[in-house]
Amino acid sequence: MAENTASSPLLTECSRKEQDFMGSREIPAGAYWGIQTLRAVENFPITGTAISAYPGLVSALAQVKHAAVLANFDLGLIDAVKKDAIEQACQDIEQGQLLDQFVVDVIQGGAGTSTNMNANEVIANRALEHLGQAKGEYSVIHPNGDVNMGQSTNDVYPTAIKIATIQGTYALLSAMAHLREALARKAVEFDDVVKVGRTQLQDAVPMTLGQEFSTYAVMVDEDERRIREALVHLHEINLGATAIGTGINTHPRYAAEACSHLQRLTGLPLVTAGNLVEATQDCGAFVLFSGTLKRVAVKLSKICNDLRLLSSGPRAGFAEINLPPRQAGSSIMPGKVNPVIPEVVNQVAFEVIGNDLTITMAAEAGQLQLNAFEPIIARSLFASLTHLTAACTTLADHCIDGITANKEYLRSQVEASIGVVTILNPLIGYDAATSIAREALATGRSVTSLVLEQGLLTDVELDEILRPEHLANPQARTPDPLPL
Template identity: 55%
Template structure:
C-alpha cells in the first residue's frame, strides 16, 4: 500500500506504512553516504522533537495555531521524546542543505503521527501540514542548530558524569598507593623517587581539569537562535514566537537555554561547536597520554617496566601461550585518536561556512556526538575494567629505587654536583648502589646516608 505526496519537484509515491513523506524520500535517494540514519543519534531525534513541541506550545499560547492541531503536535512530539518512532528518522547523518533533510524528516514524522492522533490517515496534510503547522515560524536554519546544541549538550553531560567516574577511580588508586615509593622518570630515563599514589593523583587531576574545561565549553551551547528563521531576521515568525518558543524549550528540554544575543550572528556562528570540539580534543590528547603511561608501567612484565599489573581481561595472542595485552588502554587510545581526527573535521567544516549560514553543521554535529559518547564509554570502561583493578609490584618498585643512580641527586646539596655525578656514573657502570659507593668513599656517615637517602623522604620532599 502506498500514498501519493507532492512537493515543488513533482509527485511521488511513499510507502503507506511509514511516517515520513516525500521530502524524506528524496533525501534517502540523494544522500546514501554513511549508512547511518538520523536515528543513530537518538539525542538529536529527541532534541528535534523538543524544538517542535516547544514551538507548538508557543503557538498554542499565542493562538497562532488551531488548538487541536497544536495539541496533536505536542502529543506526537512527546511520544518521540519518550522513544517512539525513532526508526522513522531515516535520512543520512551527512546531507546537503545545512540539515534541511533532517528538519523535514522531523516535520513529516510529527505531522503524520499528529494526523493519526486527530483521527486522519497519514498524508492528509490538509488537516495538519508538515510545513505550515509543524514548522510554523521556523526554518531549518534555526531548528537544526538549536536541536543540535541540545543534543550535544546532553551528550556532554553524560561525558562529564563518566569523567567523574574515571577521576574517582584514579583518586582511589592514588590513595591506595599513597605510601608506595617508586622511581620517577623523565625522557624515559631514571629520575628521582616519588610515590605511585602521586602518579595516580596526577591522572585524577588531569581528568578533573579537562572536565572543567569541557563543562565550560558546553555552556556556550545554551545560547540558541530559535525564532531567527532563515538568516536570523525572524522573517515569517509570528510576533512573540521567538521569546515564547525559547521559554517553552527550556521547560520541555529541562535545559537552561537562552535567546541568542544576536540572531544573525548565532545563525551563522558555530563558535560553541568549535570551542567544545577543542576541549574534547584536549581531553583526548591527555587521556591518550595517560593510557600510554599505563601501558608503559605495565610493560613486560619480565622484560619491561613491570611496575604495575593491569587486570587480565582476555588472552593476548593466538600463538603465544599466556600472553596478556593491555587491551583496555589500547582501546581507549583508539577512541582518543578518533576524537582528535574528528576535531580536525569539525574545524574544516567550521571555516567552510559562508556568509549567513554554515551548510556543514550536520558533519560537526555527527562528530561531536560521536566524540562525546565514545569518550564517555571509554572513561567508564577504563575506570571499571582497568583502573579499579590495578595492582603494584611493591618488591620490584622498591628494588628499582634502591639501585637507581638517580639517588645521587639527593646528595647534591651536601657533597656537590661534581661528586654526585661521579657516584651516579659509577653506579650505572658497576651496578653498585649509590649508598654503598658513598659509604665506601667516606663521603658521608651511615646516619647521614640513612637520612638523605630515605626513600620515603625522597618521594615526599615537600
C-alpha cells in the same frame, strides 16, 4: 508527473501517495515519514547510519518543535486542536517512541533540511493519528505549514544540535568523574610505593606510584572543568532566526516565547542570541567545544601511553605495574596478554582528534549567511561524545580498577637508580654526589651501597631519606646543614 518508485529501498506493497513540487511518490502506508524523507534516503546513502542512531538529537528536535507549537499557540497563530495533537506527538518522540522513523542519513546535503523534514513529517503524521486521521492527510495538519510554523532548518537544526550536545555531555562528565575516582583510589592504594620518576625516558628522581596516579586524576578533573566552561557557550540559541537571522515569517515575540518554552522543556538555561544573523552563520561554539573534547582525548591518550609503557614486559619491559588481563593477546604466541583497554582508548582519542579537524574545516567552510555543513559537525560531535564516554567508563572498569604494582621491584629500582644522588646532594655535597654517581655508572653498583661504603651516611639515615613520604614530599624534610 509520477516518478518510478520500483527501486526505492523503503517501498512496500501497501502504500500511500504523497506529492511535492517535484512530483508524487508512493510512501509505505505504515511510515510516519513522508515524501521529503524518502527523497533524502535515496539521495544520501552515505554512512548507512540514520539519525536514529543519536536518540538525543531526535529528542532535541521534538523538544524544539514542541516549544515552537506552544509559542505559536500563545501568540494566537495555531488553534488548540492542532496544538494539542502536535504537542502530544512531540511528547511521544521525547519519550523515545517512533525512533525507528528517523531514517535519513546523518551525513546529508542541504544544511540539515532532510533531518528537519524527517521530524516535521513524523510529528505531523503522529499528530494526525492522535486526531483519528489517516497518515498523509496534510490538509488537516501539515508538516510545513503547522509543525514547522515560524521555523526554518537554519534555526531548528543548530538549536537541536546544541541541546543534544549539552545533554550528551552530562553523560561524558559522569563517565569522566567515574574514571577520576578510580584513578584517585589507585593514588591512595599506591601512596607508599616508591619508584623512579623519568624525564625524556631517562631516570630522574624518586617519587611514589601514588603521585603518578594522583596526577592522572588531576588531569581528568581539570578537563571536567574545561568542558563545563565550554558548555556554557552552547546555551546560546538562534531559534526564531528562521532563514538567515532576520526572523522572517515569525511573530515579533516568537523568538522569546519559543526560547522560554524550550527552557522549561529541557531544563536548560538557554538564551536567545543577541544577534540572530550572526548566530545563524557562526559555528564558533561548536569549534570551541570540539577543541575541548580534543584536549580530553589528548590527555586520556597520554595516560594510556603511560599505562602501556609502565606495564610493558612482563620480563623485557618496564614491568612496574600489571594491567588486569582481559583476553588472549595472540593467535600464535601462547600466554601473551596485551594492553587492549589502553589501546582502544588510544584509538578513540585518535578519532576524536580527527573529528575536531573535521568540525574545524566544516565551520570554516561556511559562506555568507549560513553554514551548510552542520550535519557533519553534528555527526562528529556526537561520535566524539559517545565514544569518549564509553572510553572513560571502559578504562575505569576494565583497566584502572584492576591495576597492581610490583612494589619490591620498584623499590629496588629506586635503590639502584643514579637519581638517588639528587636527593643526597644537600646531605653529602655536590662533589661527593658527583663522584658517587660516576662510580655507580662505571661499576654498576647502587648509589646507596657506595654511600654506605664510603661512610657518607648511615643505614638509619638512608632509610629515613628513602621513606615514601619523604620521596613524595621532599620539602617536608629539612636536611641537616653541611659543615662549613
